[in-house]
Amino acid sequence: MDTVIGIIGGSGVYEIDGLEEARWQDVSSPWGTPSDQVLTGRLGGVNMAFLPRHGRGHVHAPSDVPYRANIDALKRLGVTDVISVSACGSFREDMAPGDFVIVDQFIDRTFARAKSFFGSGCVAHVGFAHPTCPRLSAACTVSARAAGVTVHEGGTYLAMEGPQFSTLAESRMYRDQWGADVIGMTNMPEAKLAREAELCYASVAMVTDYDCWHPDHDEVDVAQVIATLTGNGDKARRMVAGLPALLGANRAPCPHGCDRALDMAIMTAPDKRDPTLLGRLDAVAGRVL
Numbered sequence: 001m002d003t004v005i006g007i008i009g010g011s012g013v014y015e016i017d018g019l020e021e022a023r024w025q026d027v028s029s030p031w032g033t034p035s036d037q038v039l040t041g042r043l044g045g046v047n048m049a050f051l052p053r054h055g056r057g058h059v060h061a062p063s064d065v066p067y068r069a070n071i072d073a074l075k076r077l078g079v080t081d082v083i084s085v086s087a088c089g090s091f092r093e094d095m096a097p098g099d100f101v102i103v104d105q106f107i108d109r110t111f112a113r114a115k116s117f118f119g120s121g122c123v124a125h126v127g128f129a130h131p132t133c134p135r136l137s138a139a140c141t142v143s144a145r146a147a148g149v150t151v152h153e154g155g156t157y158l159a160m161e162g163p164q165f166s167t168l169a170e171s172r173m174y175r176d177q178w179g180a181d182v183i184g185m186t187n188m189p190e191a192k193l194a195r196e197a198e199l200c201y202a203s204v205a206m207v208t209d210y211d212c213w214h215p216d217h218d219e220v221d222v223a224q225v226i227a228t229l230t231g232n233g234d235k236a237r238r239m240v241a242g243l244p245a246l247l248g249a250n251r252a253p254c255p256h257g258c259d260r261a262l263d264m265a266i267m268t269a270p271d272k273r274d275p276t277l278l279g280r281l282d283a284v285a286g287r288v289l
């Protein structure tokens with residue numbers, strides 16, 4: 001099977017460079033309009049698709065990002081591996097601004113977003129104990145290190161609703177009681193939807209600040225966040241440039257089963273399934289429906 005690498009660019013990452021045959025294209029989805037057109041092309045002989053999560057010019061707030069349309073659009077383009085690149089605050093002194101954290105766990109505190117492609121008329125429950133793909137995450141680690149980035153392998157990302165940053169009480173609770181390592185506003189429900197769509201998903205969280213728990217900082221300083229974002233965006237593009245050589249143009253089945261997540265997940269009896277919903281699930285779940 002051909003590898004198609006999908007990159008979802010977060011705050012500060014609105015394009016990637018170096019693609020051959022690059023073109024921004026509309027992708028229509030039964031789940032709504034994606035955040036923007038998708039930039040497609042080839043890099044090192046591997047097909048690539050890039051989607052800016054907030055849209056070029058940063059037009060969508062975290063609660064309003066069309067997460068389902070975005071994942072569905074990437075699936076429709078044949079994407080096999082999704083790398084989410086996101087800005088985050090850090091709860092750990094050693095995870096410093098400018099460092100990358102290859103996230104391997106999430107705590108989902110979001111509450112105002114559609115979180116599943118499934119529902120009444122086609123109920124499914126995918127496994128999510130291990131929400132990111134170890135094979136894809138390892139490639140991100142290797143590529144980011146080769147690009148000169150300080151990388152922390154593994155970390156728990158707390159997804160908050162936003163758009164306001166956390167209170168001091170929340171920040172301390174997430175860090176001291178809940179054991180979160182980084183905080184952001186967008187990786188949920190994105191990671192859940194990627195699993196439902198049987199896509200390998202890795203999350204590269206780029207630290208921009210220490211949130212507000214840190215004794216040396218009071219509020220999150222947005223000016224400092226933006227300054228750090230710019231440098232992080234360059235590092236992210238260097239990491240992306242190294243991925244085709246590591247992942248290769250041909251793809252073996254995921255050893256962790258990400259690409260077979262729906263094998264045992266659908267509960268609704270075939271004769272009770274809603275044809276309208278099944279129609280919308282053509283790309284996401286067509287393999288098993």
Ligand SMILES: CSC[C@H]1O[C@H](OP(=O)(O)O)[C@H](O)[C@@H]1O
Pocket residue numbers: 009010011012053054062085086087088162184185186187225
């Ligand atoms: C720029 S600070 C807050 C903003 O940045 C992060 O976005 P993304 O995850 O898309 O990089 C964070 O989640 C907030 O949306």
Ligand SMILES: Nc1ncnc2[nH]cnc12
Pocket residue numbers: 087088089090160165166183184185208209210211212220225
């Ligand atoms: N401190 C923080 N909290 C939530 N999202 C963020 N994105 C970047 N920094 C953040």
